[in-house]
Amino acid sequence: MTTTTTAQAEVAAAGTTYVPLSPGAERIGRALDWVIVAATVLVLTGAFHLHFMLTAGDWDFWLDWKDREYWIVLSPVMAITFCGAVHYILWQHFRLPFGATLCVTLLVVAEWIVRYVGWHGWSHYPINLLTPAYFYPGALALDAILLLSGSWVVAGILGGSLFGFLFFPGNWAWLAAYHVPVEVNGIVMTLADYIGYENIRTGTPEYIRIIERGTLRTFGQHSAPVSAAFAAFLCTLVYWMWWFIGKWFSNVKYITSKGL
Amino acid sequence: MKNLFNRLFTIISASAVLAGFAAQPAFAHGEKAQEPFLRMRTVQWIDVAVTKTNLAVNDETVITGKVHFMTNEHWPHSAAKPELAFLNVSAAGPVMVRKASFVNGVNMVNSAKFDLGADYAFEIRLKASWPGKWHVHPMINVKDAGPLVGPGTWVEVTGSHADFKDEMKTLTGETVNLETYGTENNVKWHVIWGLIAVAWLLWWLAKPLFHSRYAKVKAELGDTLITGGDRMVSAVVLVVALGLTYYGYSAAEARYPVTLPLQSATATIPHSPSLVEGVKLVLDRATYRVPGRAMEMDVSITNTSSKPFRVGEFNTAGVRFLNPEVGVMDELTKQYPSYLLAEKGLTVSDNTPIQPGETRKLHLVAQDAAWEVERLSSLIYDPDSRFGGVLYMYDTDGKRLITEVGGTLVPTFAGT
Numbered sequence: 001m002t003t004t005t006t007a008q009a010e011v012a013a014a015g016t017t018y019v020p021l022s023p024g025a026e027r028i029g030r031a032l033d034w035v036i037v038a039a040t041v042l043v044l045t046g047a048f049h050l051h052f053m054l055t056a057g058d059w060d061f062w063l064d065w066k067d068r069e070y071w072i073v074l075s076p077v078m079a080i081t082f083c084g085a086v087h088y089i090l091w092q093h094f095r096l097p098f099g100a101t102l103c104v105t106l107l108v109v110a111e112w113i114v115r116y117v118g119w120h121g122w123s124h125y126p127i128n129l130l131t132p133a134y135f136y137p138g139a140l141a142l143d144a145i146l147l148l149s150g151s152w153v154v155a156g157i158l159g160g161s162l163f164g165f166l167f168f169p170g171n172w173a174w175l176a177a178y179h180v181p182v183e184v185n186g187i188v189m190t191l192a193d194y195i196g197y198e199n200i201r202t203g204t205p206e207y208i209r210i211i212e213r214g215t216l217r218t219f220g221q222h223s224a225p226v227s228a229a230f231a232a233f234l235c236t237l238v239y240w241m242w243w244f245i246g247k248w249f250s251n252v253k254y255i256t257s258k259g260l
Numbered sequence: 261m262k263n264l265f266n267r268l269f270t271i272i273s274a275s276a277v278l279a280g281f282a283a284q285p286a287f288a289h290g291e292k293a294q295e296p297f298l299r300m301r302t303v304q305w306i307d308v309a310v311t312k313t314n315l316a317v318n319d320e321t322v323i324t325g326k327v328h329f330m331t332n333e334h335w336p337h338s339a340a341k342p343e344l345a346f347l348n349v350s351a352a353g354p355v356m357v358r359k360a361s362f363v364n365g366v367n368m369v370n371s372a373k374f375d376l377g378a379d380y381a382f383e384i385r386l387k388a389s390w391p392g393k394w395h396v397h398p399m400i401n402v403k404d405a406g407p408l409v410g411p412g413t414w415v416e417v418t419g420s421h422a423d424f425k426d427e428m429k430t431l432t433g434e435t436v437n438l439e440t441y442g443t444e445n446n447v448k449w450h451v452i453w454g455l456i457a458v459a460w461l462l463w464w465l466a467k468p469l470f471h472s473r474y475a476k477v478k479a480e481l482g483d484t485l486i487t488g489g490d491r492m493v494s495a496v497v498l499v500v501a502l503g504l505t506y507y508g509y510s511a512a513e514a515r516y517p518v519t520l521p522l523q524s525a526t527a528t529i530p531h532s533p534s535l536v537e538g539v540k541l542v543l544d545r546a547t548y549r550v551p552g553r554a555m556e557m558d559v560s561i562t563n564t565s566s567k568p569f570r571v572g573e574f575n576t577a578g579v580r581f582l583n584p585e586v587g588v589m590d591e592l593t594k595q596y597p598s599y600l601l602a603e604k605g606l607t608v609s610d611n612t613p614i615q616p617g618e619t620r621k622l623h624l625v626a627q628d629a630a631w632e633v634e635r636l637s638s639l640i641y642d643p644d645s646r647f648g649g650v651l652y653m654y655d656t657d658g659k660r661l662i663t664e665v666g667g668t669l670v671p672t673f674a675g676t
Contacts, residue, residue: 092477098461136457140457
C-alpha cells in the first residue's frame with residue numbers, strides 16, 4: 001500500500017518528474033544546507049567587501065566623504081551589483097528572496113570588523129569618522145518586492161529604484177548630526193569636515209575630497225533628492241545587468257562528446 | 261628524507277618564532293622611499309621648528325617654518341605644478357590631532373594654489389592624543405604630484421589616551437566631544453536595521469534551503485515553495501523598511517534642523533616677501549661622486565646686495581650641509597633633527613667674503629653619509645639626472661640671503 005504525499009500530489013497536478021526526497025535525504029540535505037551557508041557567507045563577505053572597497057572606496061569609508069552628490073549615487077549603485085547576482089542565483093534556483101539583505105548584511109559586518117579592528121584599534125581613528133553607511137532599507141524592500149512580484153523586471157524597476165532612493169534618507173538618521181555647522185578660525189565647516197581635518201590622513205589630503213563642483217546646488221539647495229533619484233534610475237539598470245552576471249556565474253555548461 | 265624534512269621544519273619554525281620576538285614597531289612612513297628628484301626639486305623646507313617635543317596627552321605643540329617652492333626652471337616636468345595643494349602633516353595617523361594650520365596667516369583647512377618661486381610661512385598646531393614616540397613631518401600634498409614631505413621630528417607623548425579631551429562648540433550652541441560625538445547614535449541605527457535584516461534572514465534560514473528547494477524548482481514547482489506566510493512577512497518587511505526610513509529621516513531633521521553640506525572651498529594666500537634676494541648664481545657644473553658620497557658644484561656667485569657675504573649652507577630635501585667656517589649654529593639649527601644635519605658637510609673653495617657687485621667662481625663640496633642614509637644618492641638613477649636645492653649666504657651683519665641652485669648632474673664612479 002502506498003501513501004500519497006502533498007509533494008507527490010503537487011507533482012501529479014503539475015505533470016512533472018519531481019521525486020520527493022526521503023526523510024533521510026531531507027536530513028542530509030538540511031545538514032548540507034549549513035555547509036553551503038557557511039561557505040557562502042565566507043566567500044560572499046570577502047568578495048563583496050573587496051568589490052565595494054575598490055569601487056565605492058573612500059566615499060563610503062570616511063565621514064567627511066559622505067557628500068550629497070557622489071556618495072549618494074556611487075554607493076548604492078556599487079552595492080546593488082552583488083545583490084542582483086545573488087538574487088538570480090537564490091531566486092531562480094531555490095526560490096529564496098533574501099539575496100540582497102544577505103549581501104548588504106555581510107558587507108556591513110565586514111566593514112565594521114575592518115574599521116573597528118584595523119582603523120580604530122590599530123590606527124586610532126575615531127569610530128565616528130569610520131562609520132560605514134548601510135543599505136538595509138533598500139535591500140529589504142528589494143527582497144520583498146522580488147518575492148511579492150515574482151518578477152526580476154518588477155524587482156529591478158521598483159526594488160532597484162527603492163534601493164537607490166532609500167539609501168540617503170535611511171542613513172540621514174545618523175549622518176545628520178555631523179552636518180551641524182561649526183566655526184573654525186573664521187571659516188564655517190560641518191562637524192564632519194572638521195573631524196576629518198583633525199584626524200591626520202597622510203594620503204588623503206583635503207583637495208581630493210573637494211567633490212561638490214557641479215551645478216546640482218542650483219536645485220533649490222536640495223541636491224540630495226536629485227542625486228537619490230539619479231541613483232534610483234541607475235540602480236535599476238545595474239540590478240538587471242548583474243542579474244545576468246548571476247545567471248552567467250550559476251549555470252553549468254557541459255561539453256558534448258562531439259565537441260571533444 | 262624524513263629526517264631532512266623534520267630538520268627543515270624545525271629550522272623554519274624556530275626562525276619564525278625568533279622573527280616574532282625580534283620584530284620592532286615601524287615608525288617611519290616611507291619618506292626616504294620618495295624619489296630624490298621630488299624631494300630636491302619641488303619644495304625646500306626652511307627654518308622648520310617644533311615648539312615642544314615632550315608632551316603629555318592634551319598638550320599642544322606647534323610646527324613652524326617656511327617653505328620655498330622651486331622656480332619653474334627646477335620644478336620637475338613629471339610632477340604637476342601646485343595649482344591645488346594642501347598643507348598636511350605626515351604622522352602615524354591621528355596620534356596627534358590637528359587643531360589648526362595656517363599659511364601666511366591664512367586658515368588652511370582648505371587647499372590653495374601655491375606659486376612657483378614663492379615662499380610661504382606655515383604654522384601647524386597639533387594636540388597630543390595617543391601616548392608614544394611619533395615621527396612628525398610637515399608636508400605639502402600637491403594635486404596630481406602627491407605628498408612632498410618635510411623634515412621629521414621625534415615627538416614623545418606621555419599619559420593615557422583615556423584622558424584625551426577634544427571638545428568643540430557648534431554654531432547651534434551645543435558642545436560636543438569630537439572623539440565620540442554621534443557614535444552611540446550611529447551604532448543604535450546600525451543595530452536596529454541589522455536586527456530587522458537578521459530576522460528576515462532567519463525567517464528563510466529556518467526552512468529547508470538548497471537541496472529540496474532546488475529539486476522542486478527544477479521540476480517547475482518553484483512557486484509552490486512560496487507560502488502565504490512568506491508573502492505576509494514580505495509585505496510587513498516592505499512596510500517596515502519604508503516606515504522606519506521615513507521615521508529616521510524625519511527624526512533627524514527635527515533633531516538637527518540646521519545642517520550644511522560638506523564644505524569644498526579653496527583658500528587664497530597672499531604673497532609674502534621673497535626669501536630669495538641679493539644673490540645671483542650660475543651653475544657651471546655639478547657632479548656626484550658615488551664612492552665619496554659627495555656632490556661637487558662649480559658655481560659663479562654674484563653679490564647683488566649691499567654687504568659682503570659668505571656661503572654658509574647647502575639645503576636640499578631637508579638635509580642641511582653646513583659650512584663650519586661660517587658658523588651658522590643658531591638656536592633653530594641646534595634644535596634641527598640631527599640625522600638631517602651635516603654640521604661639517606659643506607666645503608667652500610674660498611671662504612673670504614664676496615664683495616657687493618663681485619662675481620666669484622667657487623667650488624662647493626657637499627659631503628656626508630646623509631646622501632646615502634636619506635637615499636638621495638639614488639638621484640643618479642633618475643630619468644632626467646638633475647638636482648635642486650638652496651644655498652644660504654650670510655652677510656657681515658649675520659643676515660641670511662638665499663638663492664636657488666640646481667641643474668644637470670653628472671655621476672662619477674670609482675676609478676673615473
